[in-house]
Amino acid sequence: MEKNAAGIPGLPNHRMLILSAFCVCLLCVSVSADYTIADLSGSIVRGHQFTVDITGNPDTAYYVWLTGTWSLSGEAYDEPPVIVANQANVQQDPDNGPYTIGSYKYYNGNGRTILDDVAPSSSLVPCTSYYALVTTDDSGQAVVAFETSVNTALRSYSVRVENPTSVNNNTLLVQQGGTTVTGGSMSIYASGSRPPRPTFPPTTVPTPTPTPTPTETTPVATPATTVPATTTAPLDSAILILALGAGVCAVRYR
Numbered sequence: 001m002e003k004n005a006a007g008i009p010g011l012p013n014h015r016m017l018i019l020s021a022f023c024v025c026l027l028c029v030s031v032s033a034d035y036t037i038a039d040l041s042g043s044i045v046r047g048h049q050f051t052v053d054i055t056g057n058p059d060t061a062y063y064v065w066l067t068g069t070w071s072l073s074g075e076a077y078d079e080p081p082v083i084v085a086n087q088a089n090v091q092q093d094p095d096n097g098p099y100t101i102g103s104y105k106y107y108n109g110n111g112r113t114i115l116d117d118v119a120p121s122s123s124l125v126p127c128t129s130y131y132a133l134v135t136t137d138d139s140g141q142a143v144v145a146f147e148t149s150v151n152t153a154l155r156s157y158s159v160r161v162e163n164p165t166s167v168n169n170n171t172l173l174v175q176q177g178g179t180t181v182t183g184g185s186m187s188i189y190a191s192g193s194r195p196p197r198p199t200f201p202p203t204t205v206p207t208p209t210p211t212p213t214p215t216e217t218t219p220v221a222t223p224a225t226t227v228p229a230t231t232t233a234p235l236d237s238a239i240l241i242l243a244l245g246a247g248v249c250a251v252r253y254r
Helices: 235-252
Strands: 016-021 027-030 035-039 042-045 049-055 061-067 131-135 141-147 156-162 171-174 186-189
Touching (some): 049 061, 061 141, 131 141
Parallel strands (some): 016 171, 042 186
Antiparallel strands (some): 016 049, 035 156, 049 141, 061 156, 156 186
8 A cells, every 4th residue: 555755555646626606716836735724705794605615535534623713702793613513424522522623732732622623612602513523424525514593703714624644745726616716715795784774754643624514604695676667758748837827927027
């Protein structure tokens, strides 16, 4: 059986380790160490899940965690994404210990352990939810799902995959479909601003106008003013009177 540079059988000196993160964009970096750190490029809305696919050696265990999250408190709005519980081939320490997985001293950490690199336990989440030991299947494949919530801190995260027996000069790929970006890390952000509450014009309740009640008016009889008719004497009578007067005058002066 072929041995690697460290003398461990079954591990060839050159092996490809592929780390795929969905809901993120493609990023390819090369590292020269026996550990891998991938900046997950892209962003997701807080409250959603994302997955990390690992392709490595068959039936091999890898430590997986979001590195550099030790500065978060783990309390509301300040906790890292957590690993979904009860996944196939994903082991986690008990909430109250022993912390066998978390006690692993990672490469170039100056004696620091995984527990030192993740957020502490809080009233909401135990620290054991932030890391895991993932074992690949006989084809070298493994999937780790992370979930976020309203309490997830809004920031960028990098996933670290490490195996103490991994060979040097590994090539790391972080990919999603065919989309390619130049770099960056996955950001967790809140959903869009709450839309303003719609304003409605005040509802005007029409005040009913009282219908006027017709008043019955009793007509008052106004007496008609009677103008006495003027009687005009017939013309013949007037002529007769004048003639008689003239005759009287003529007799008197004789």
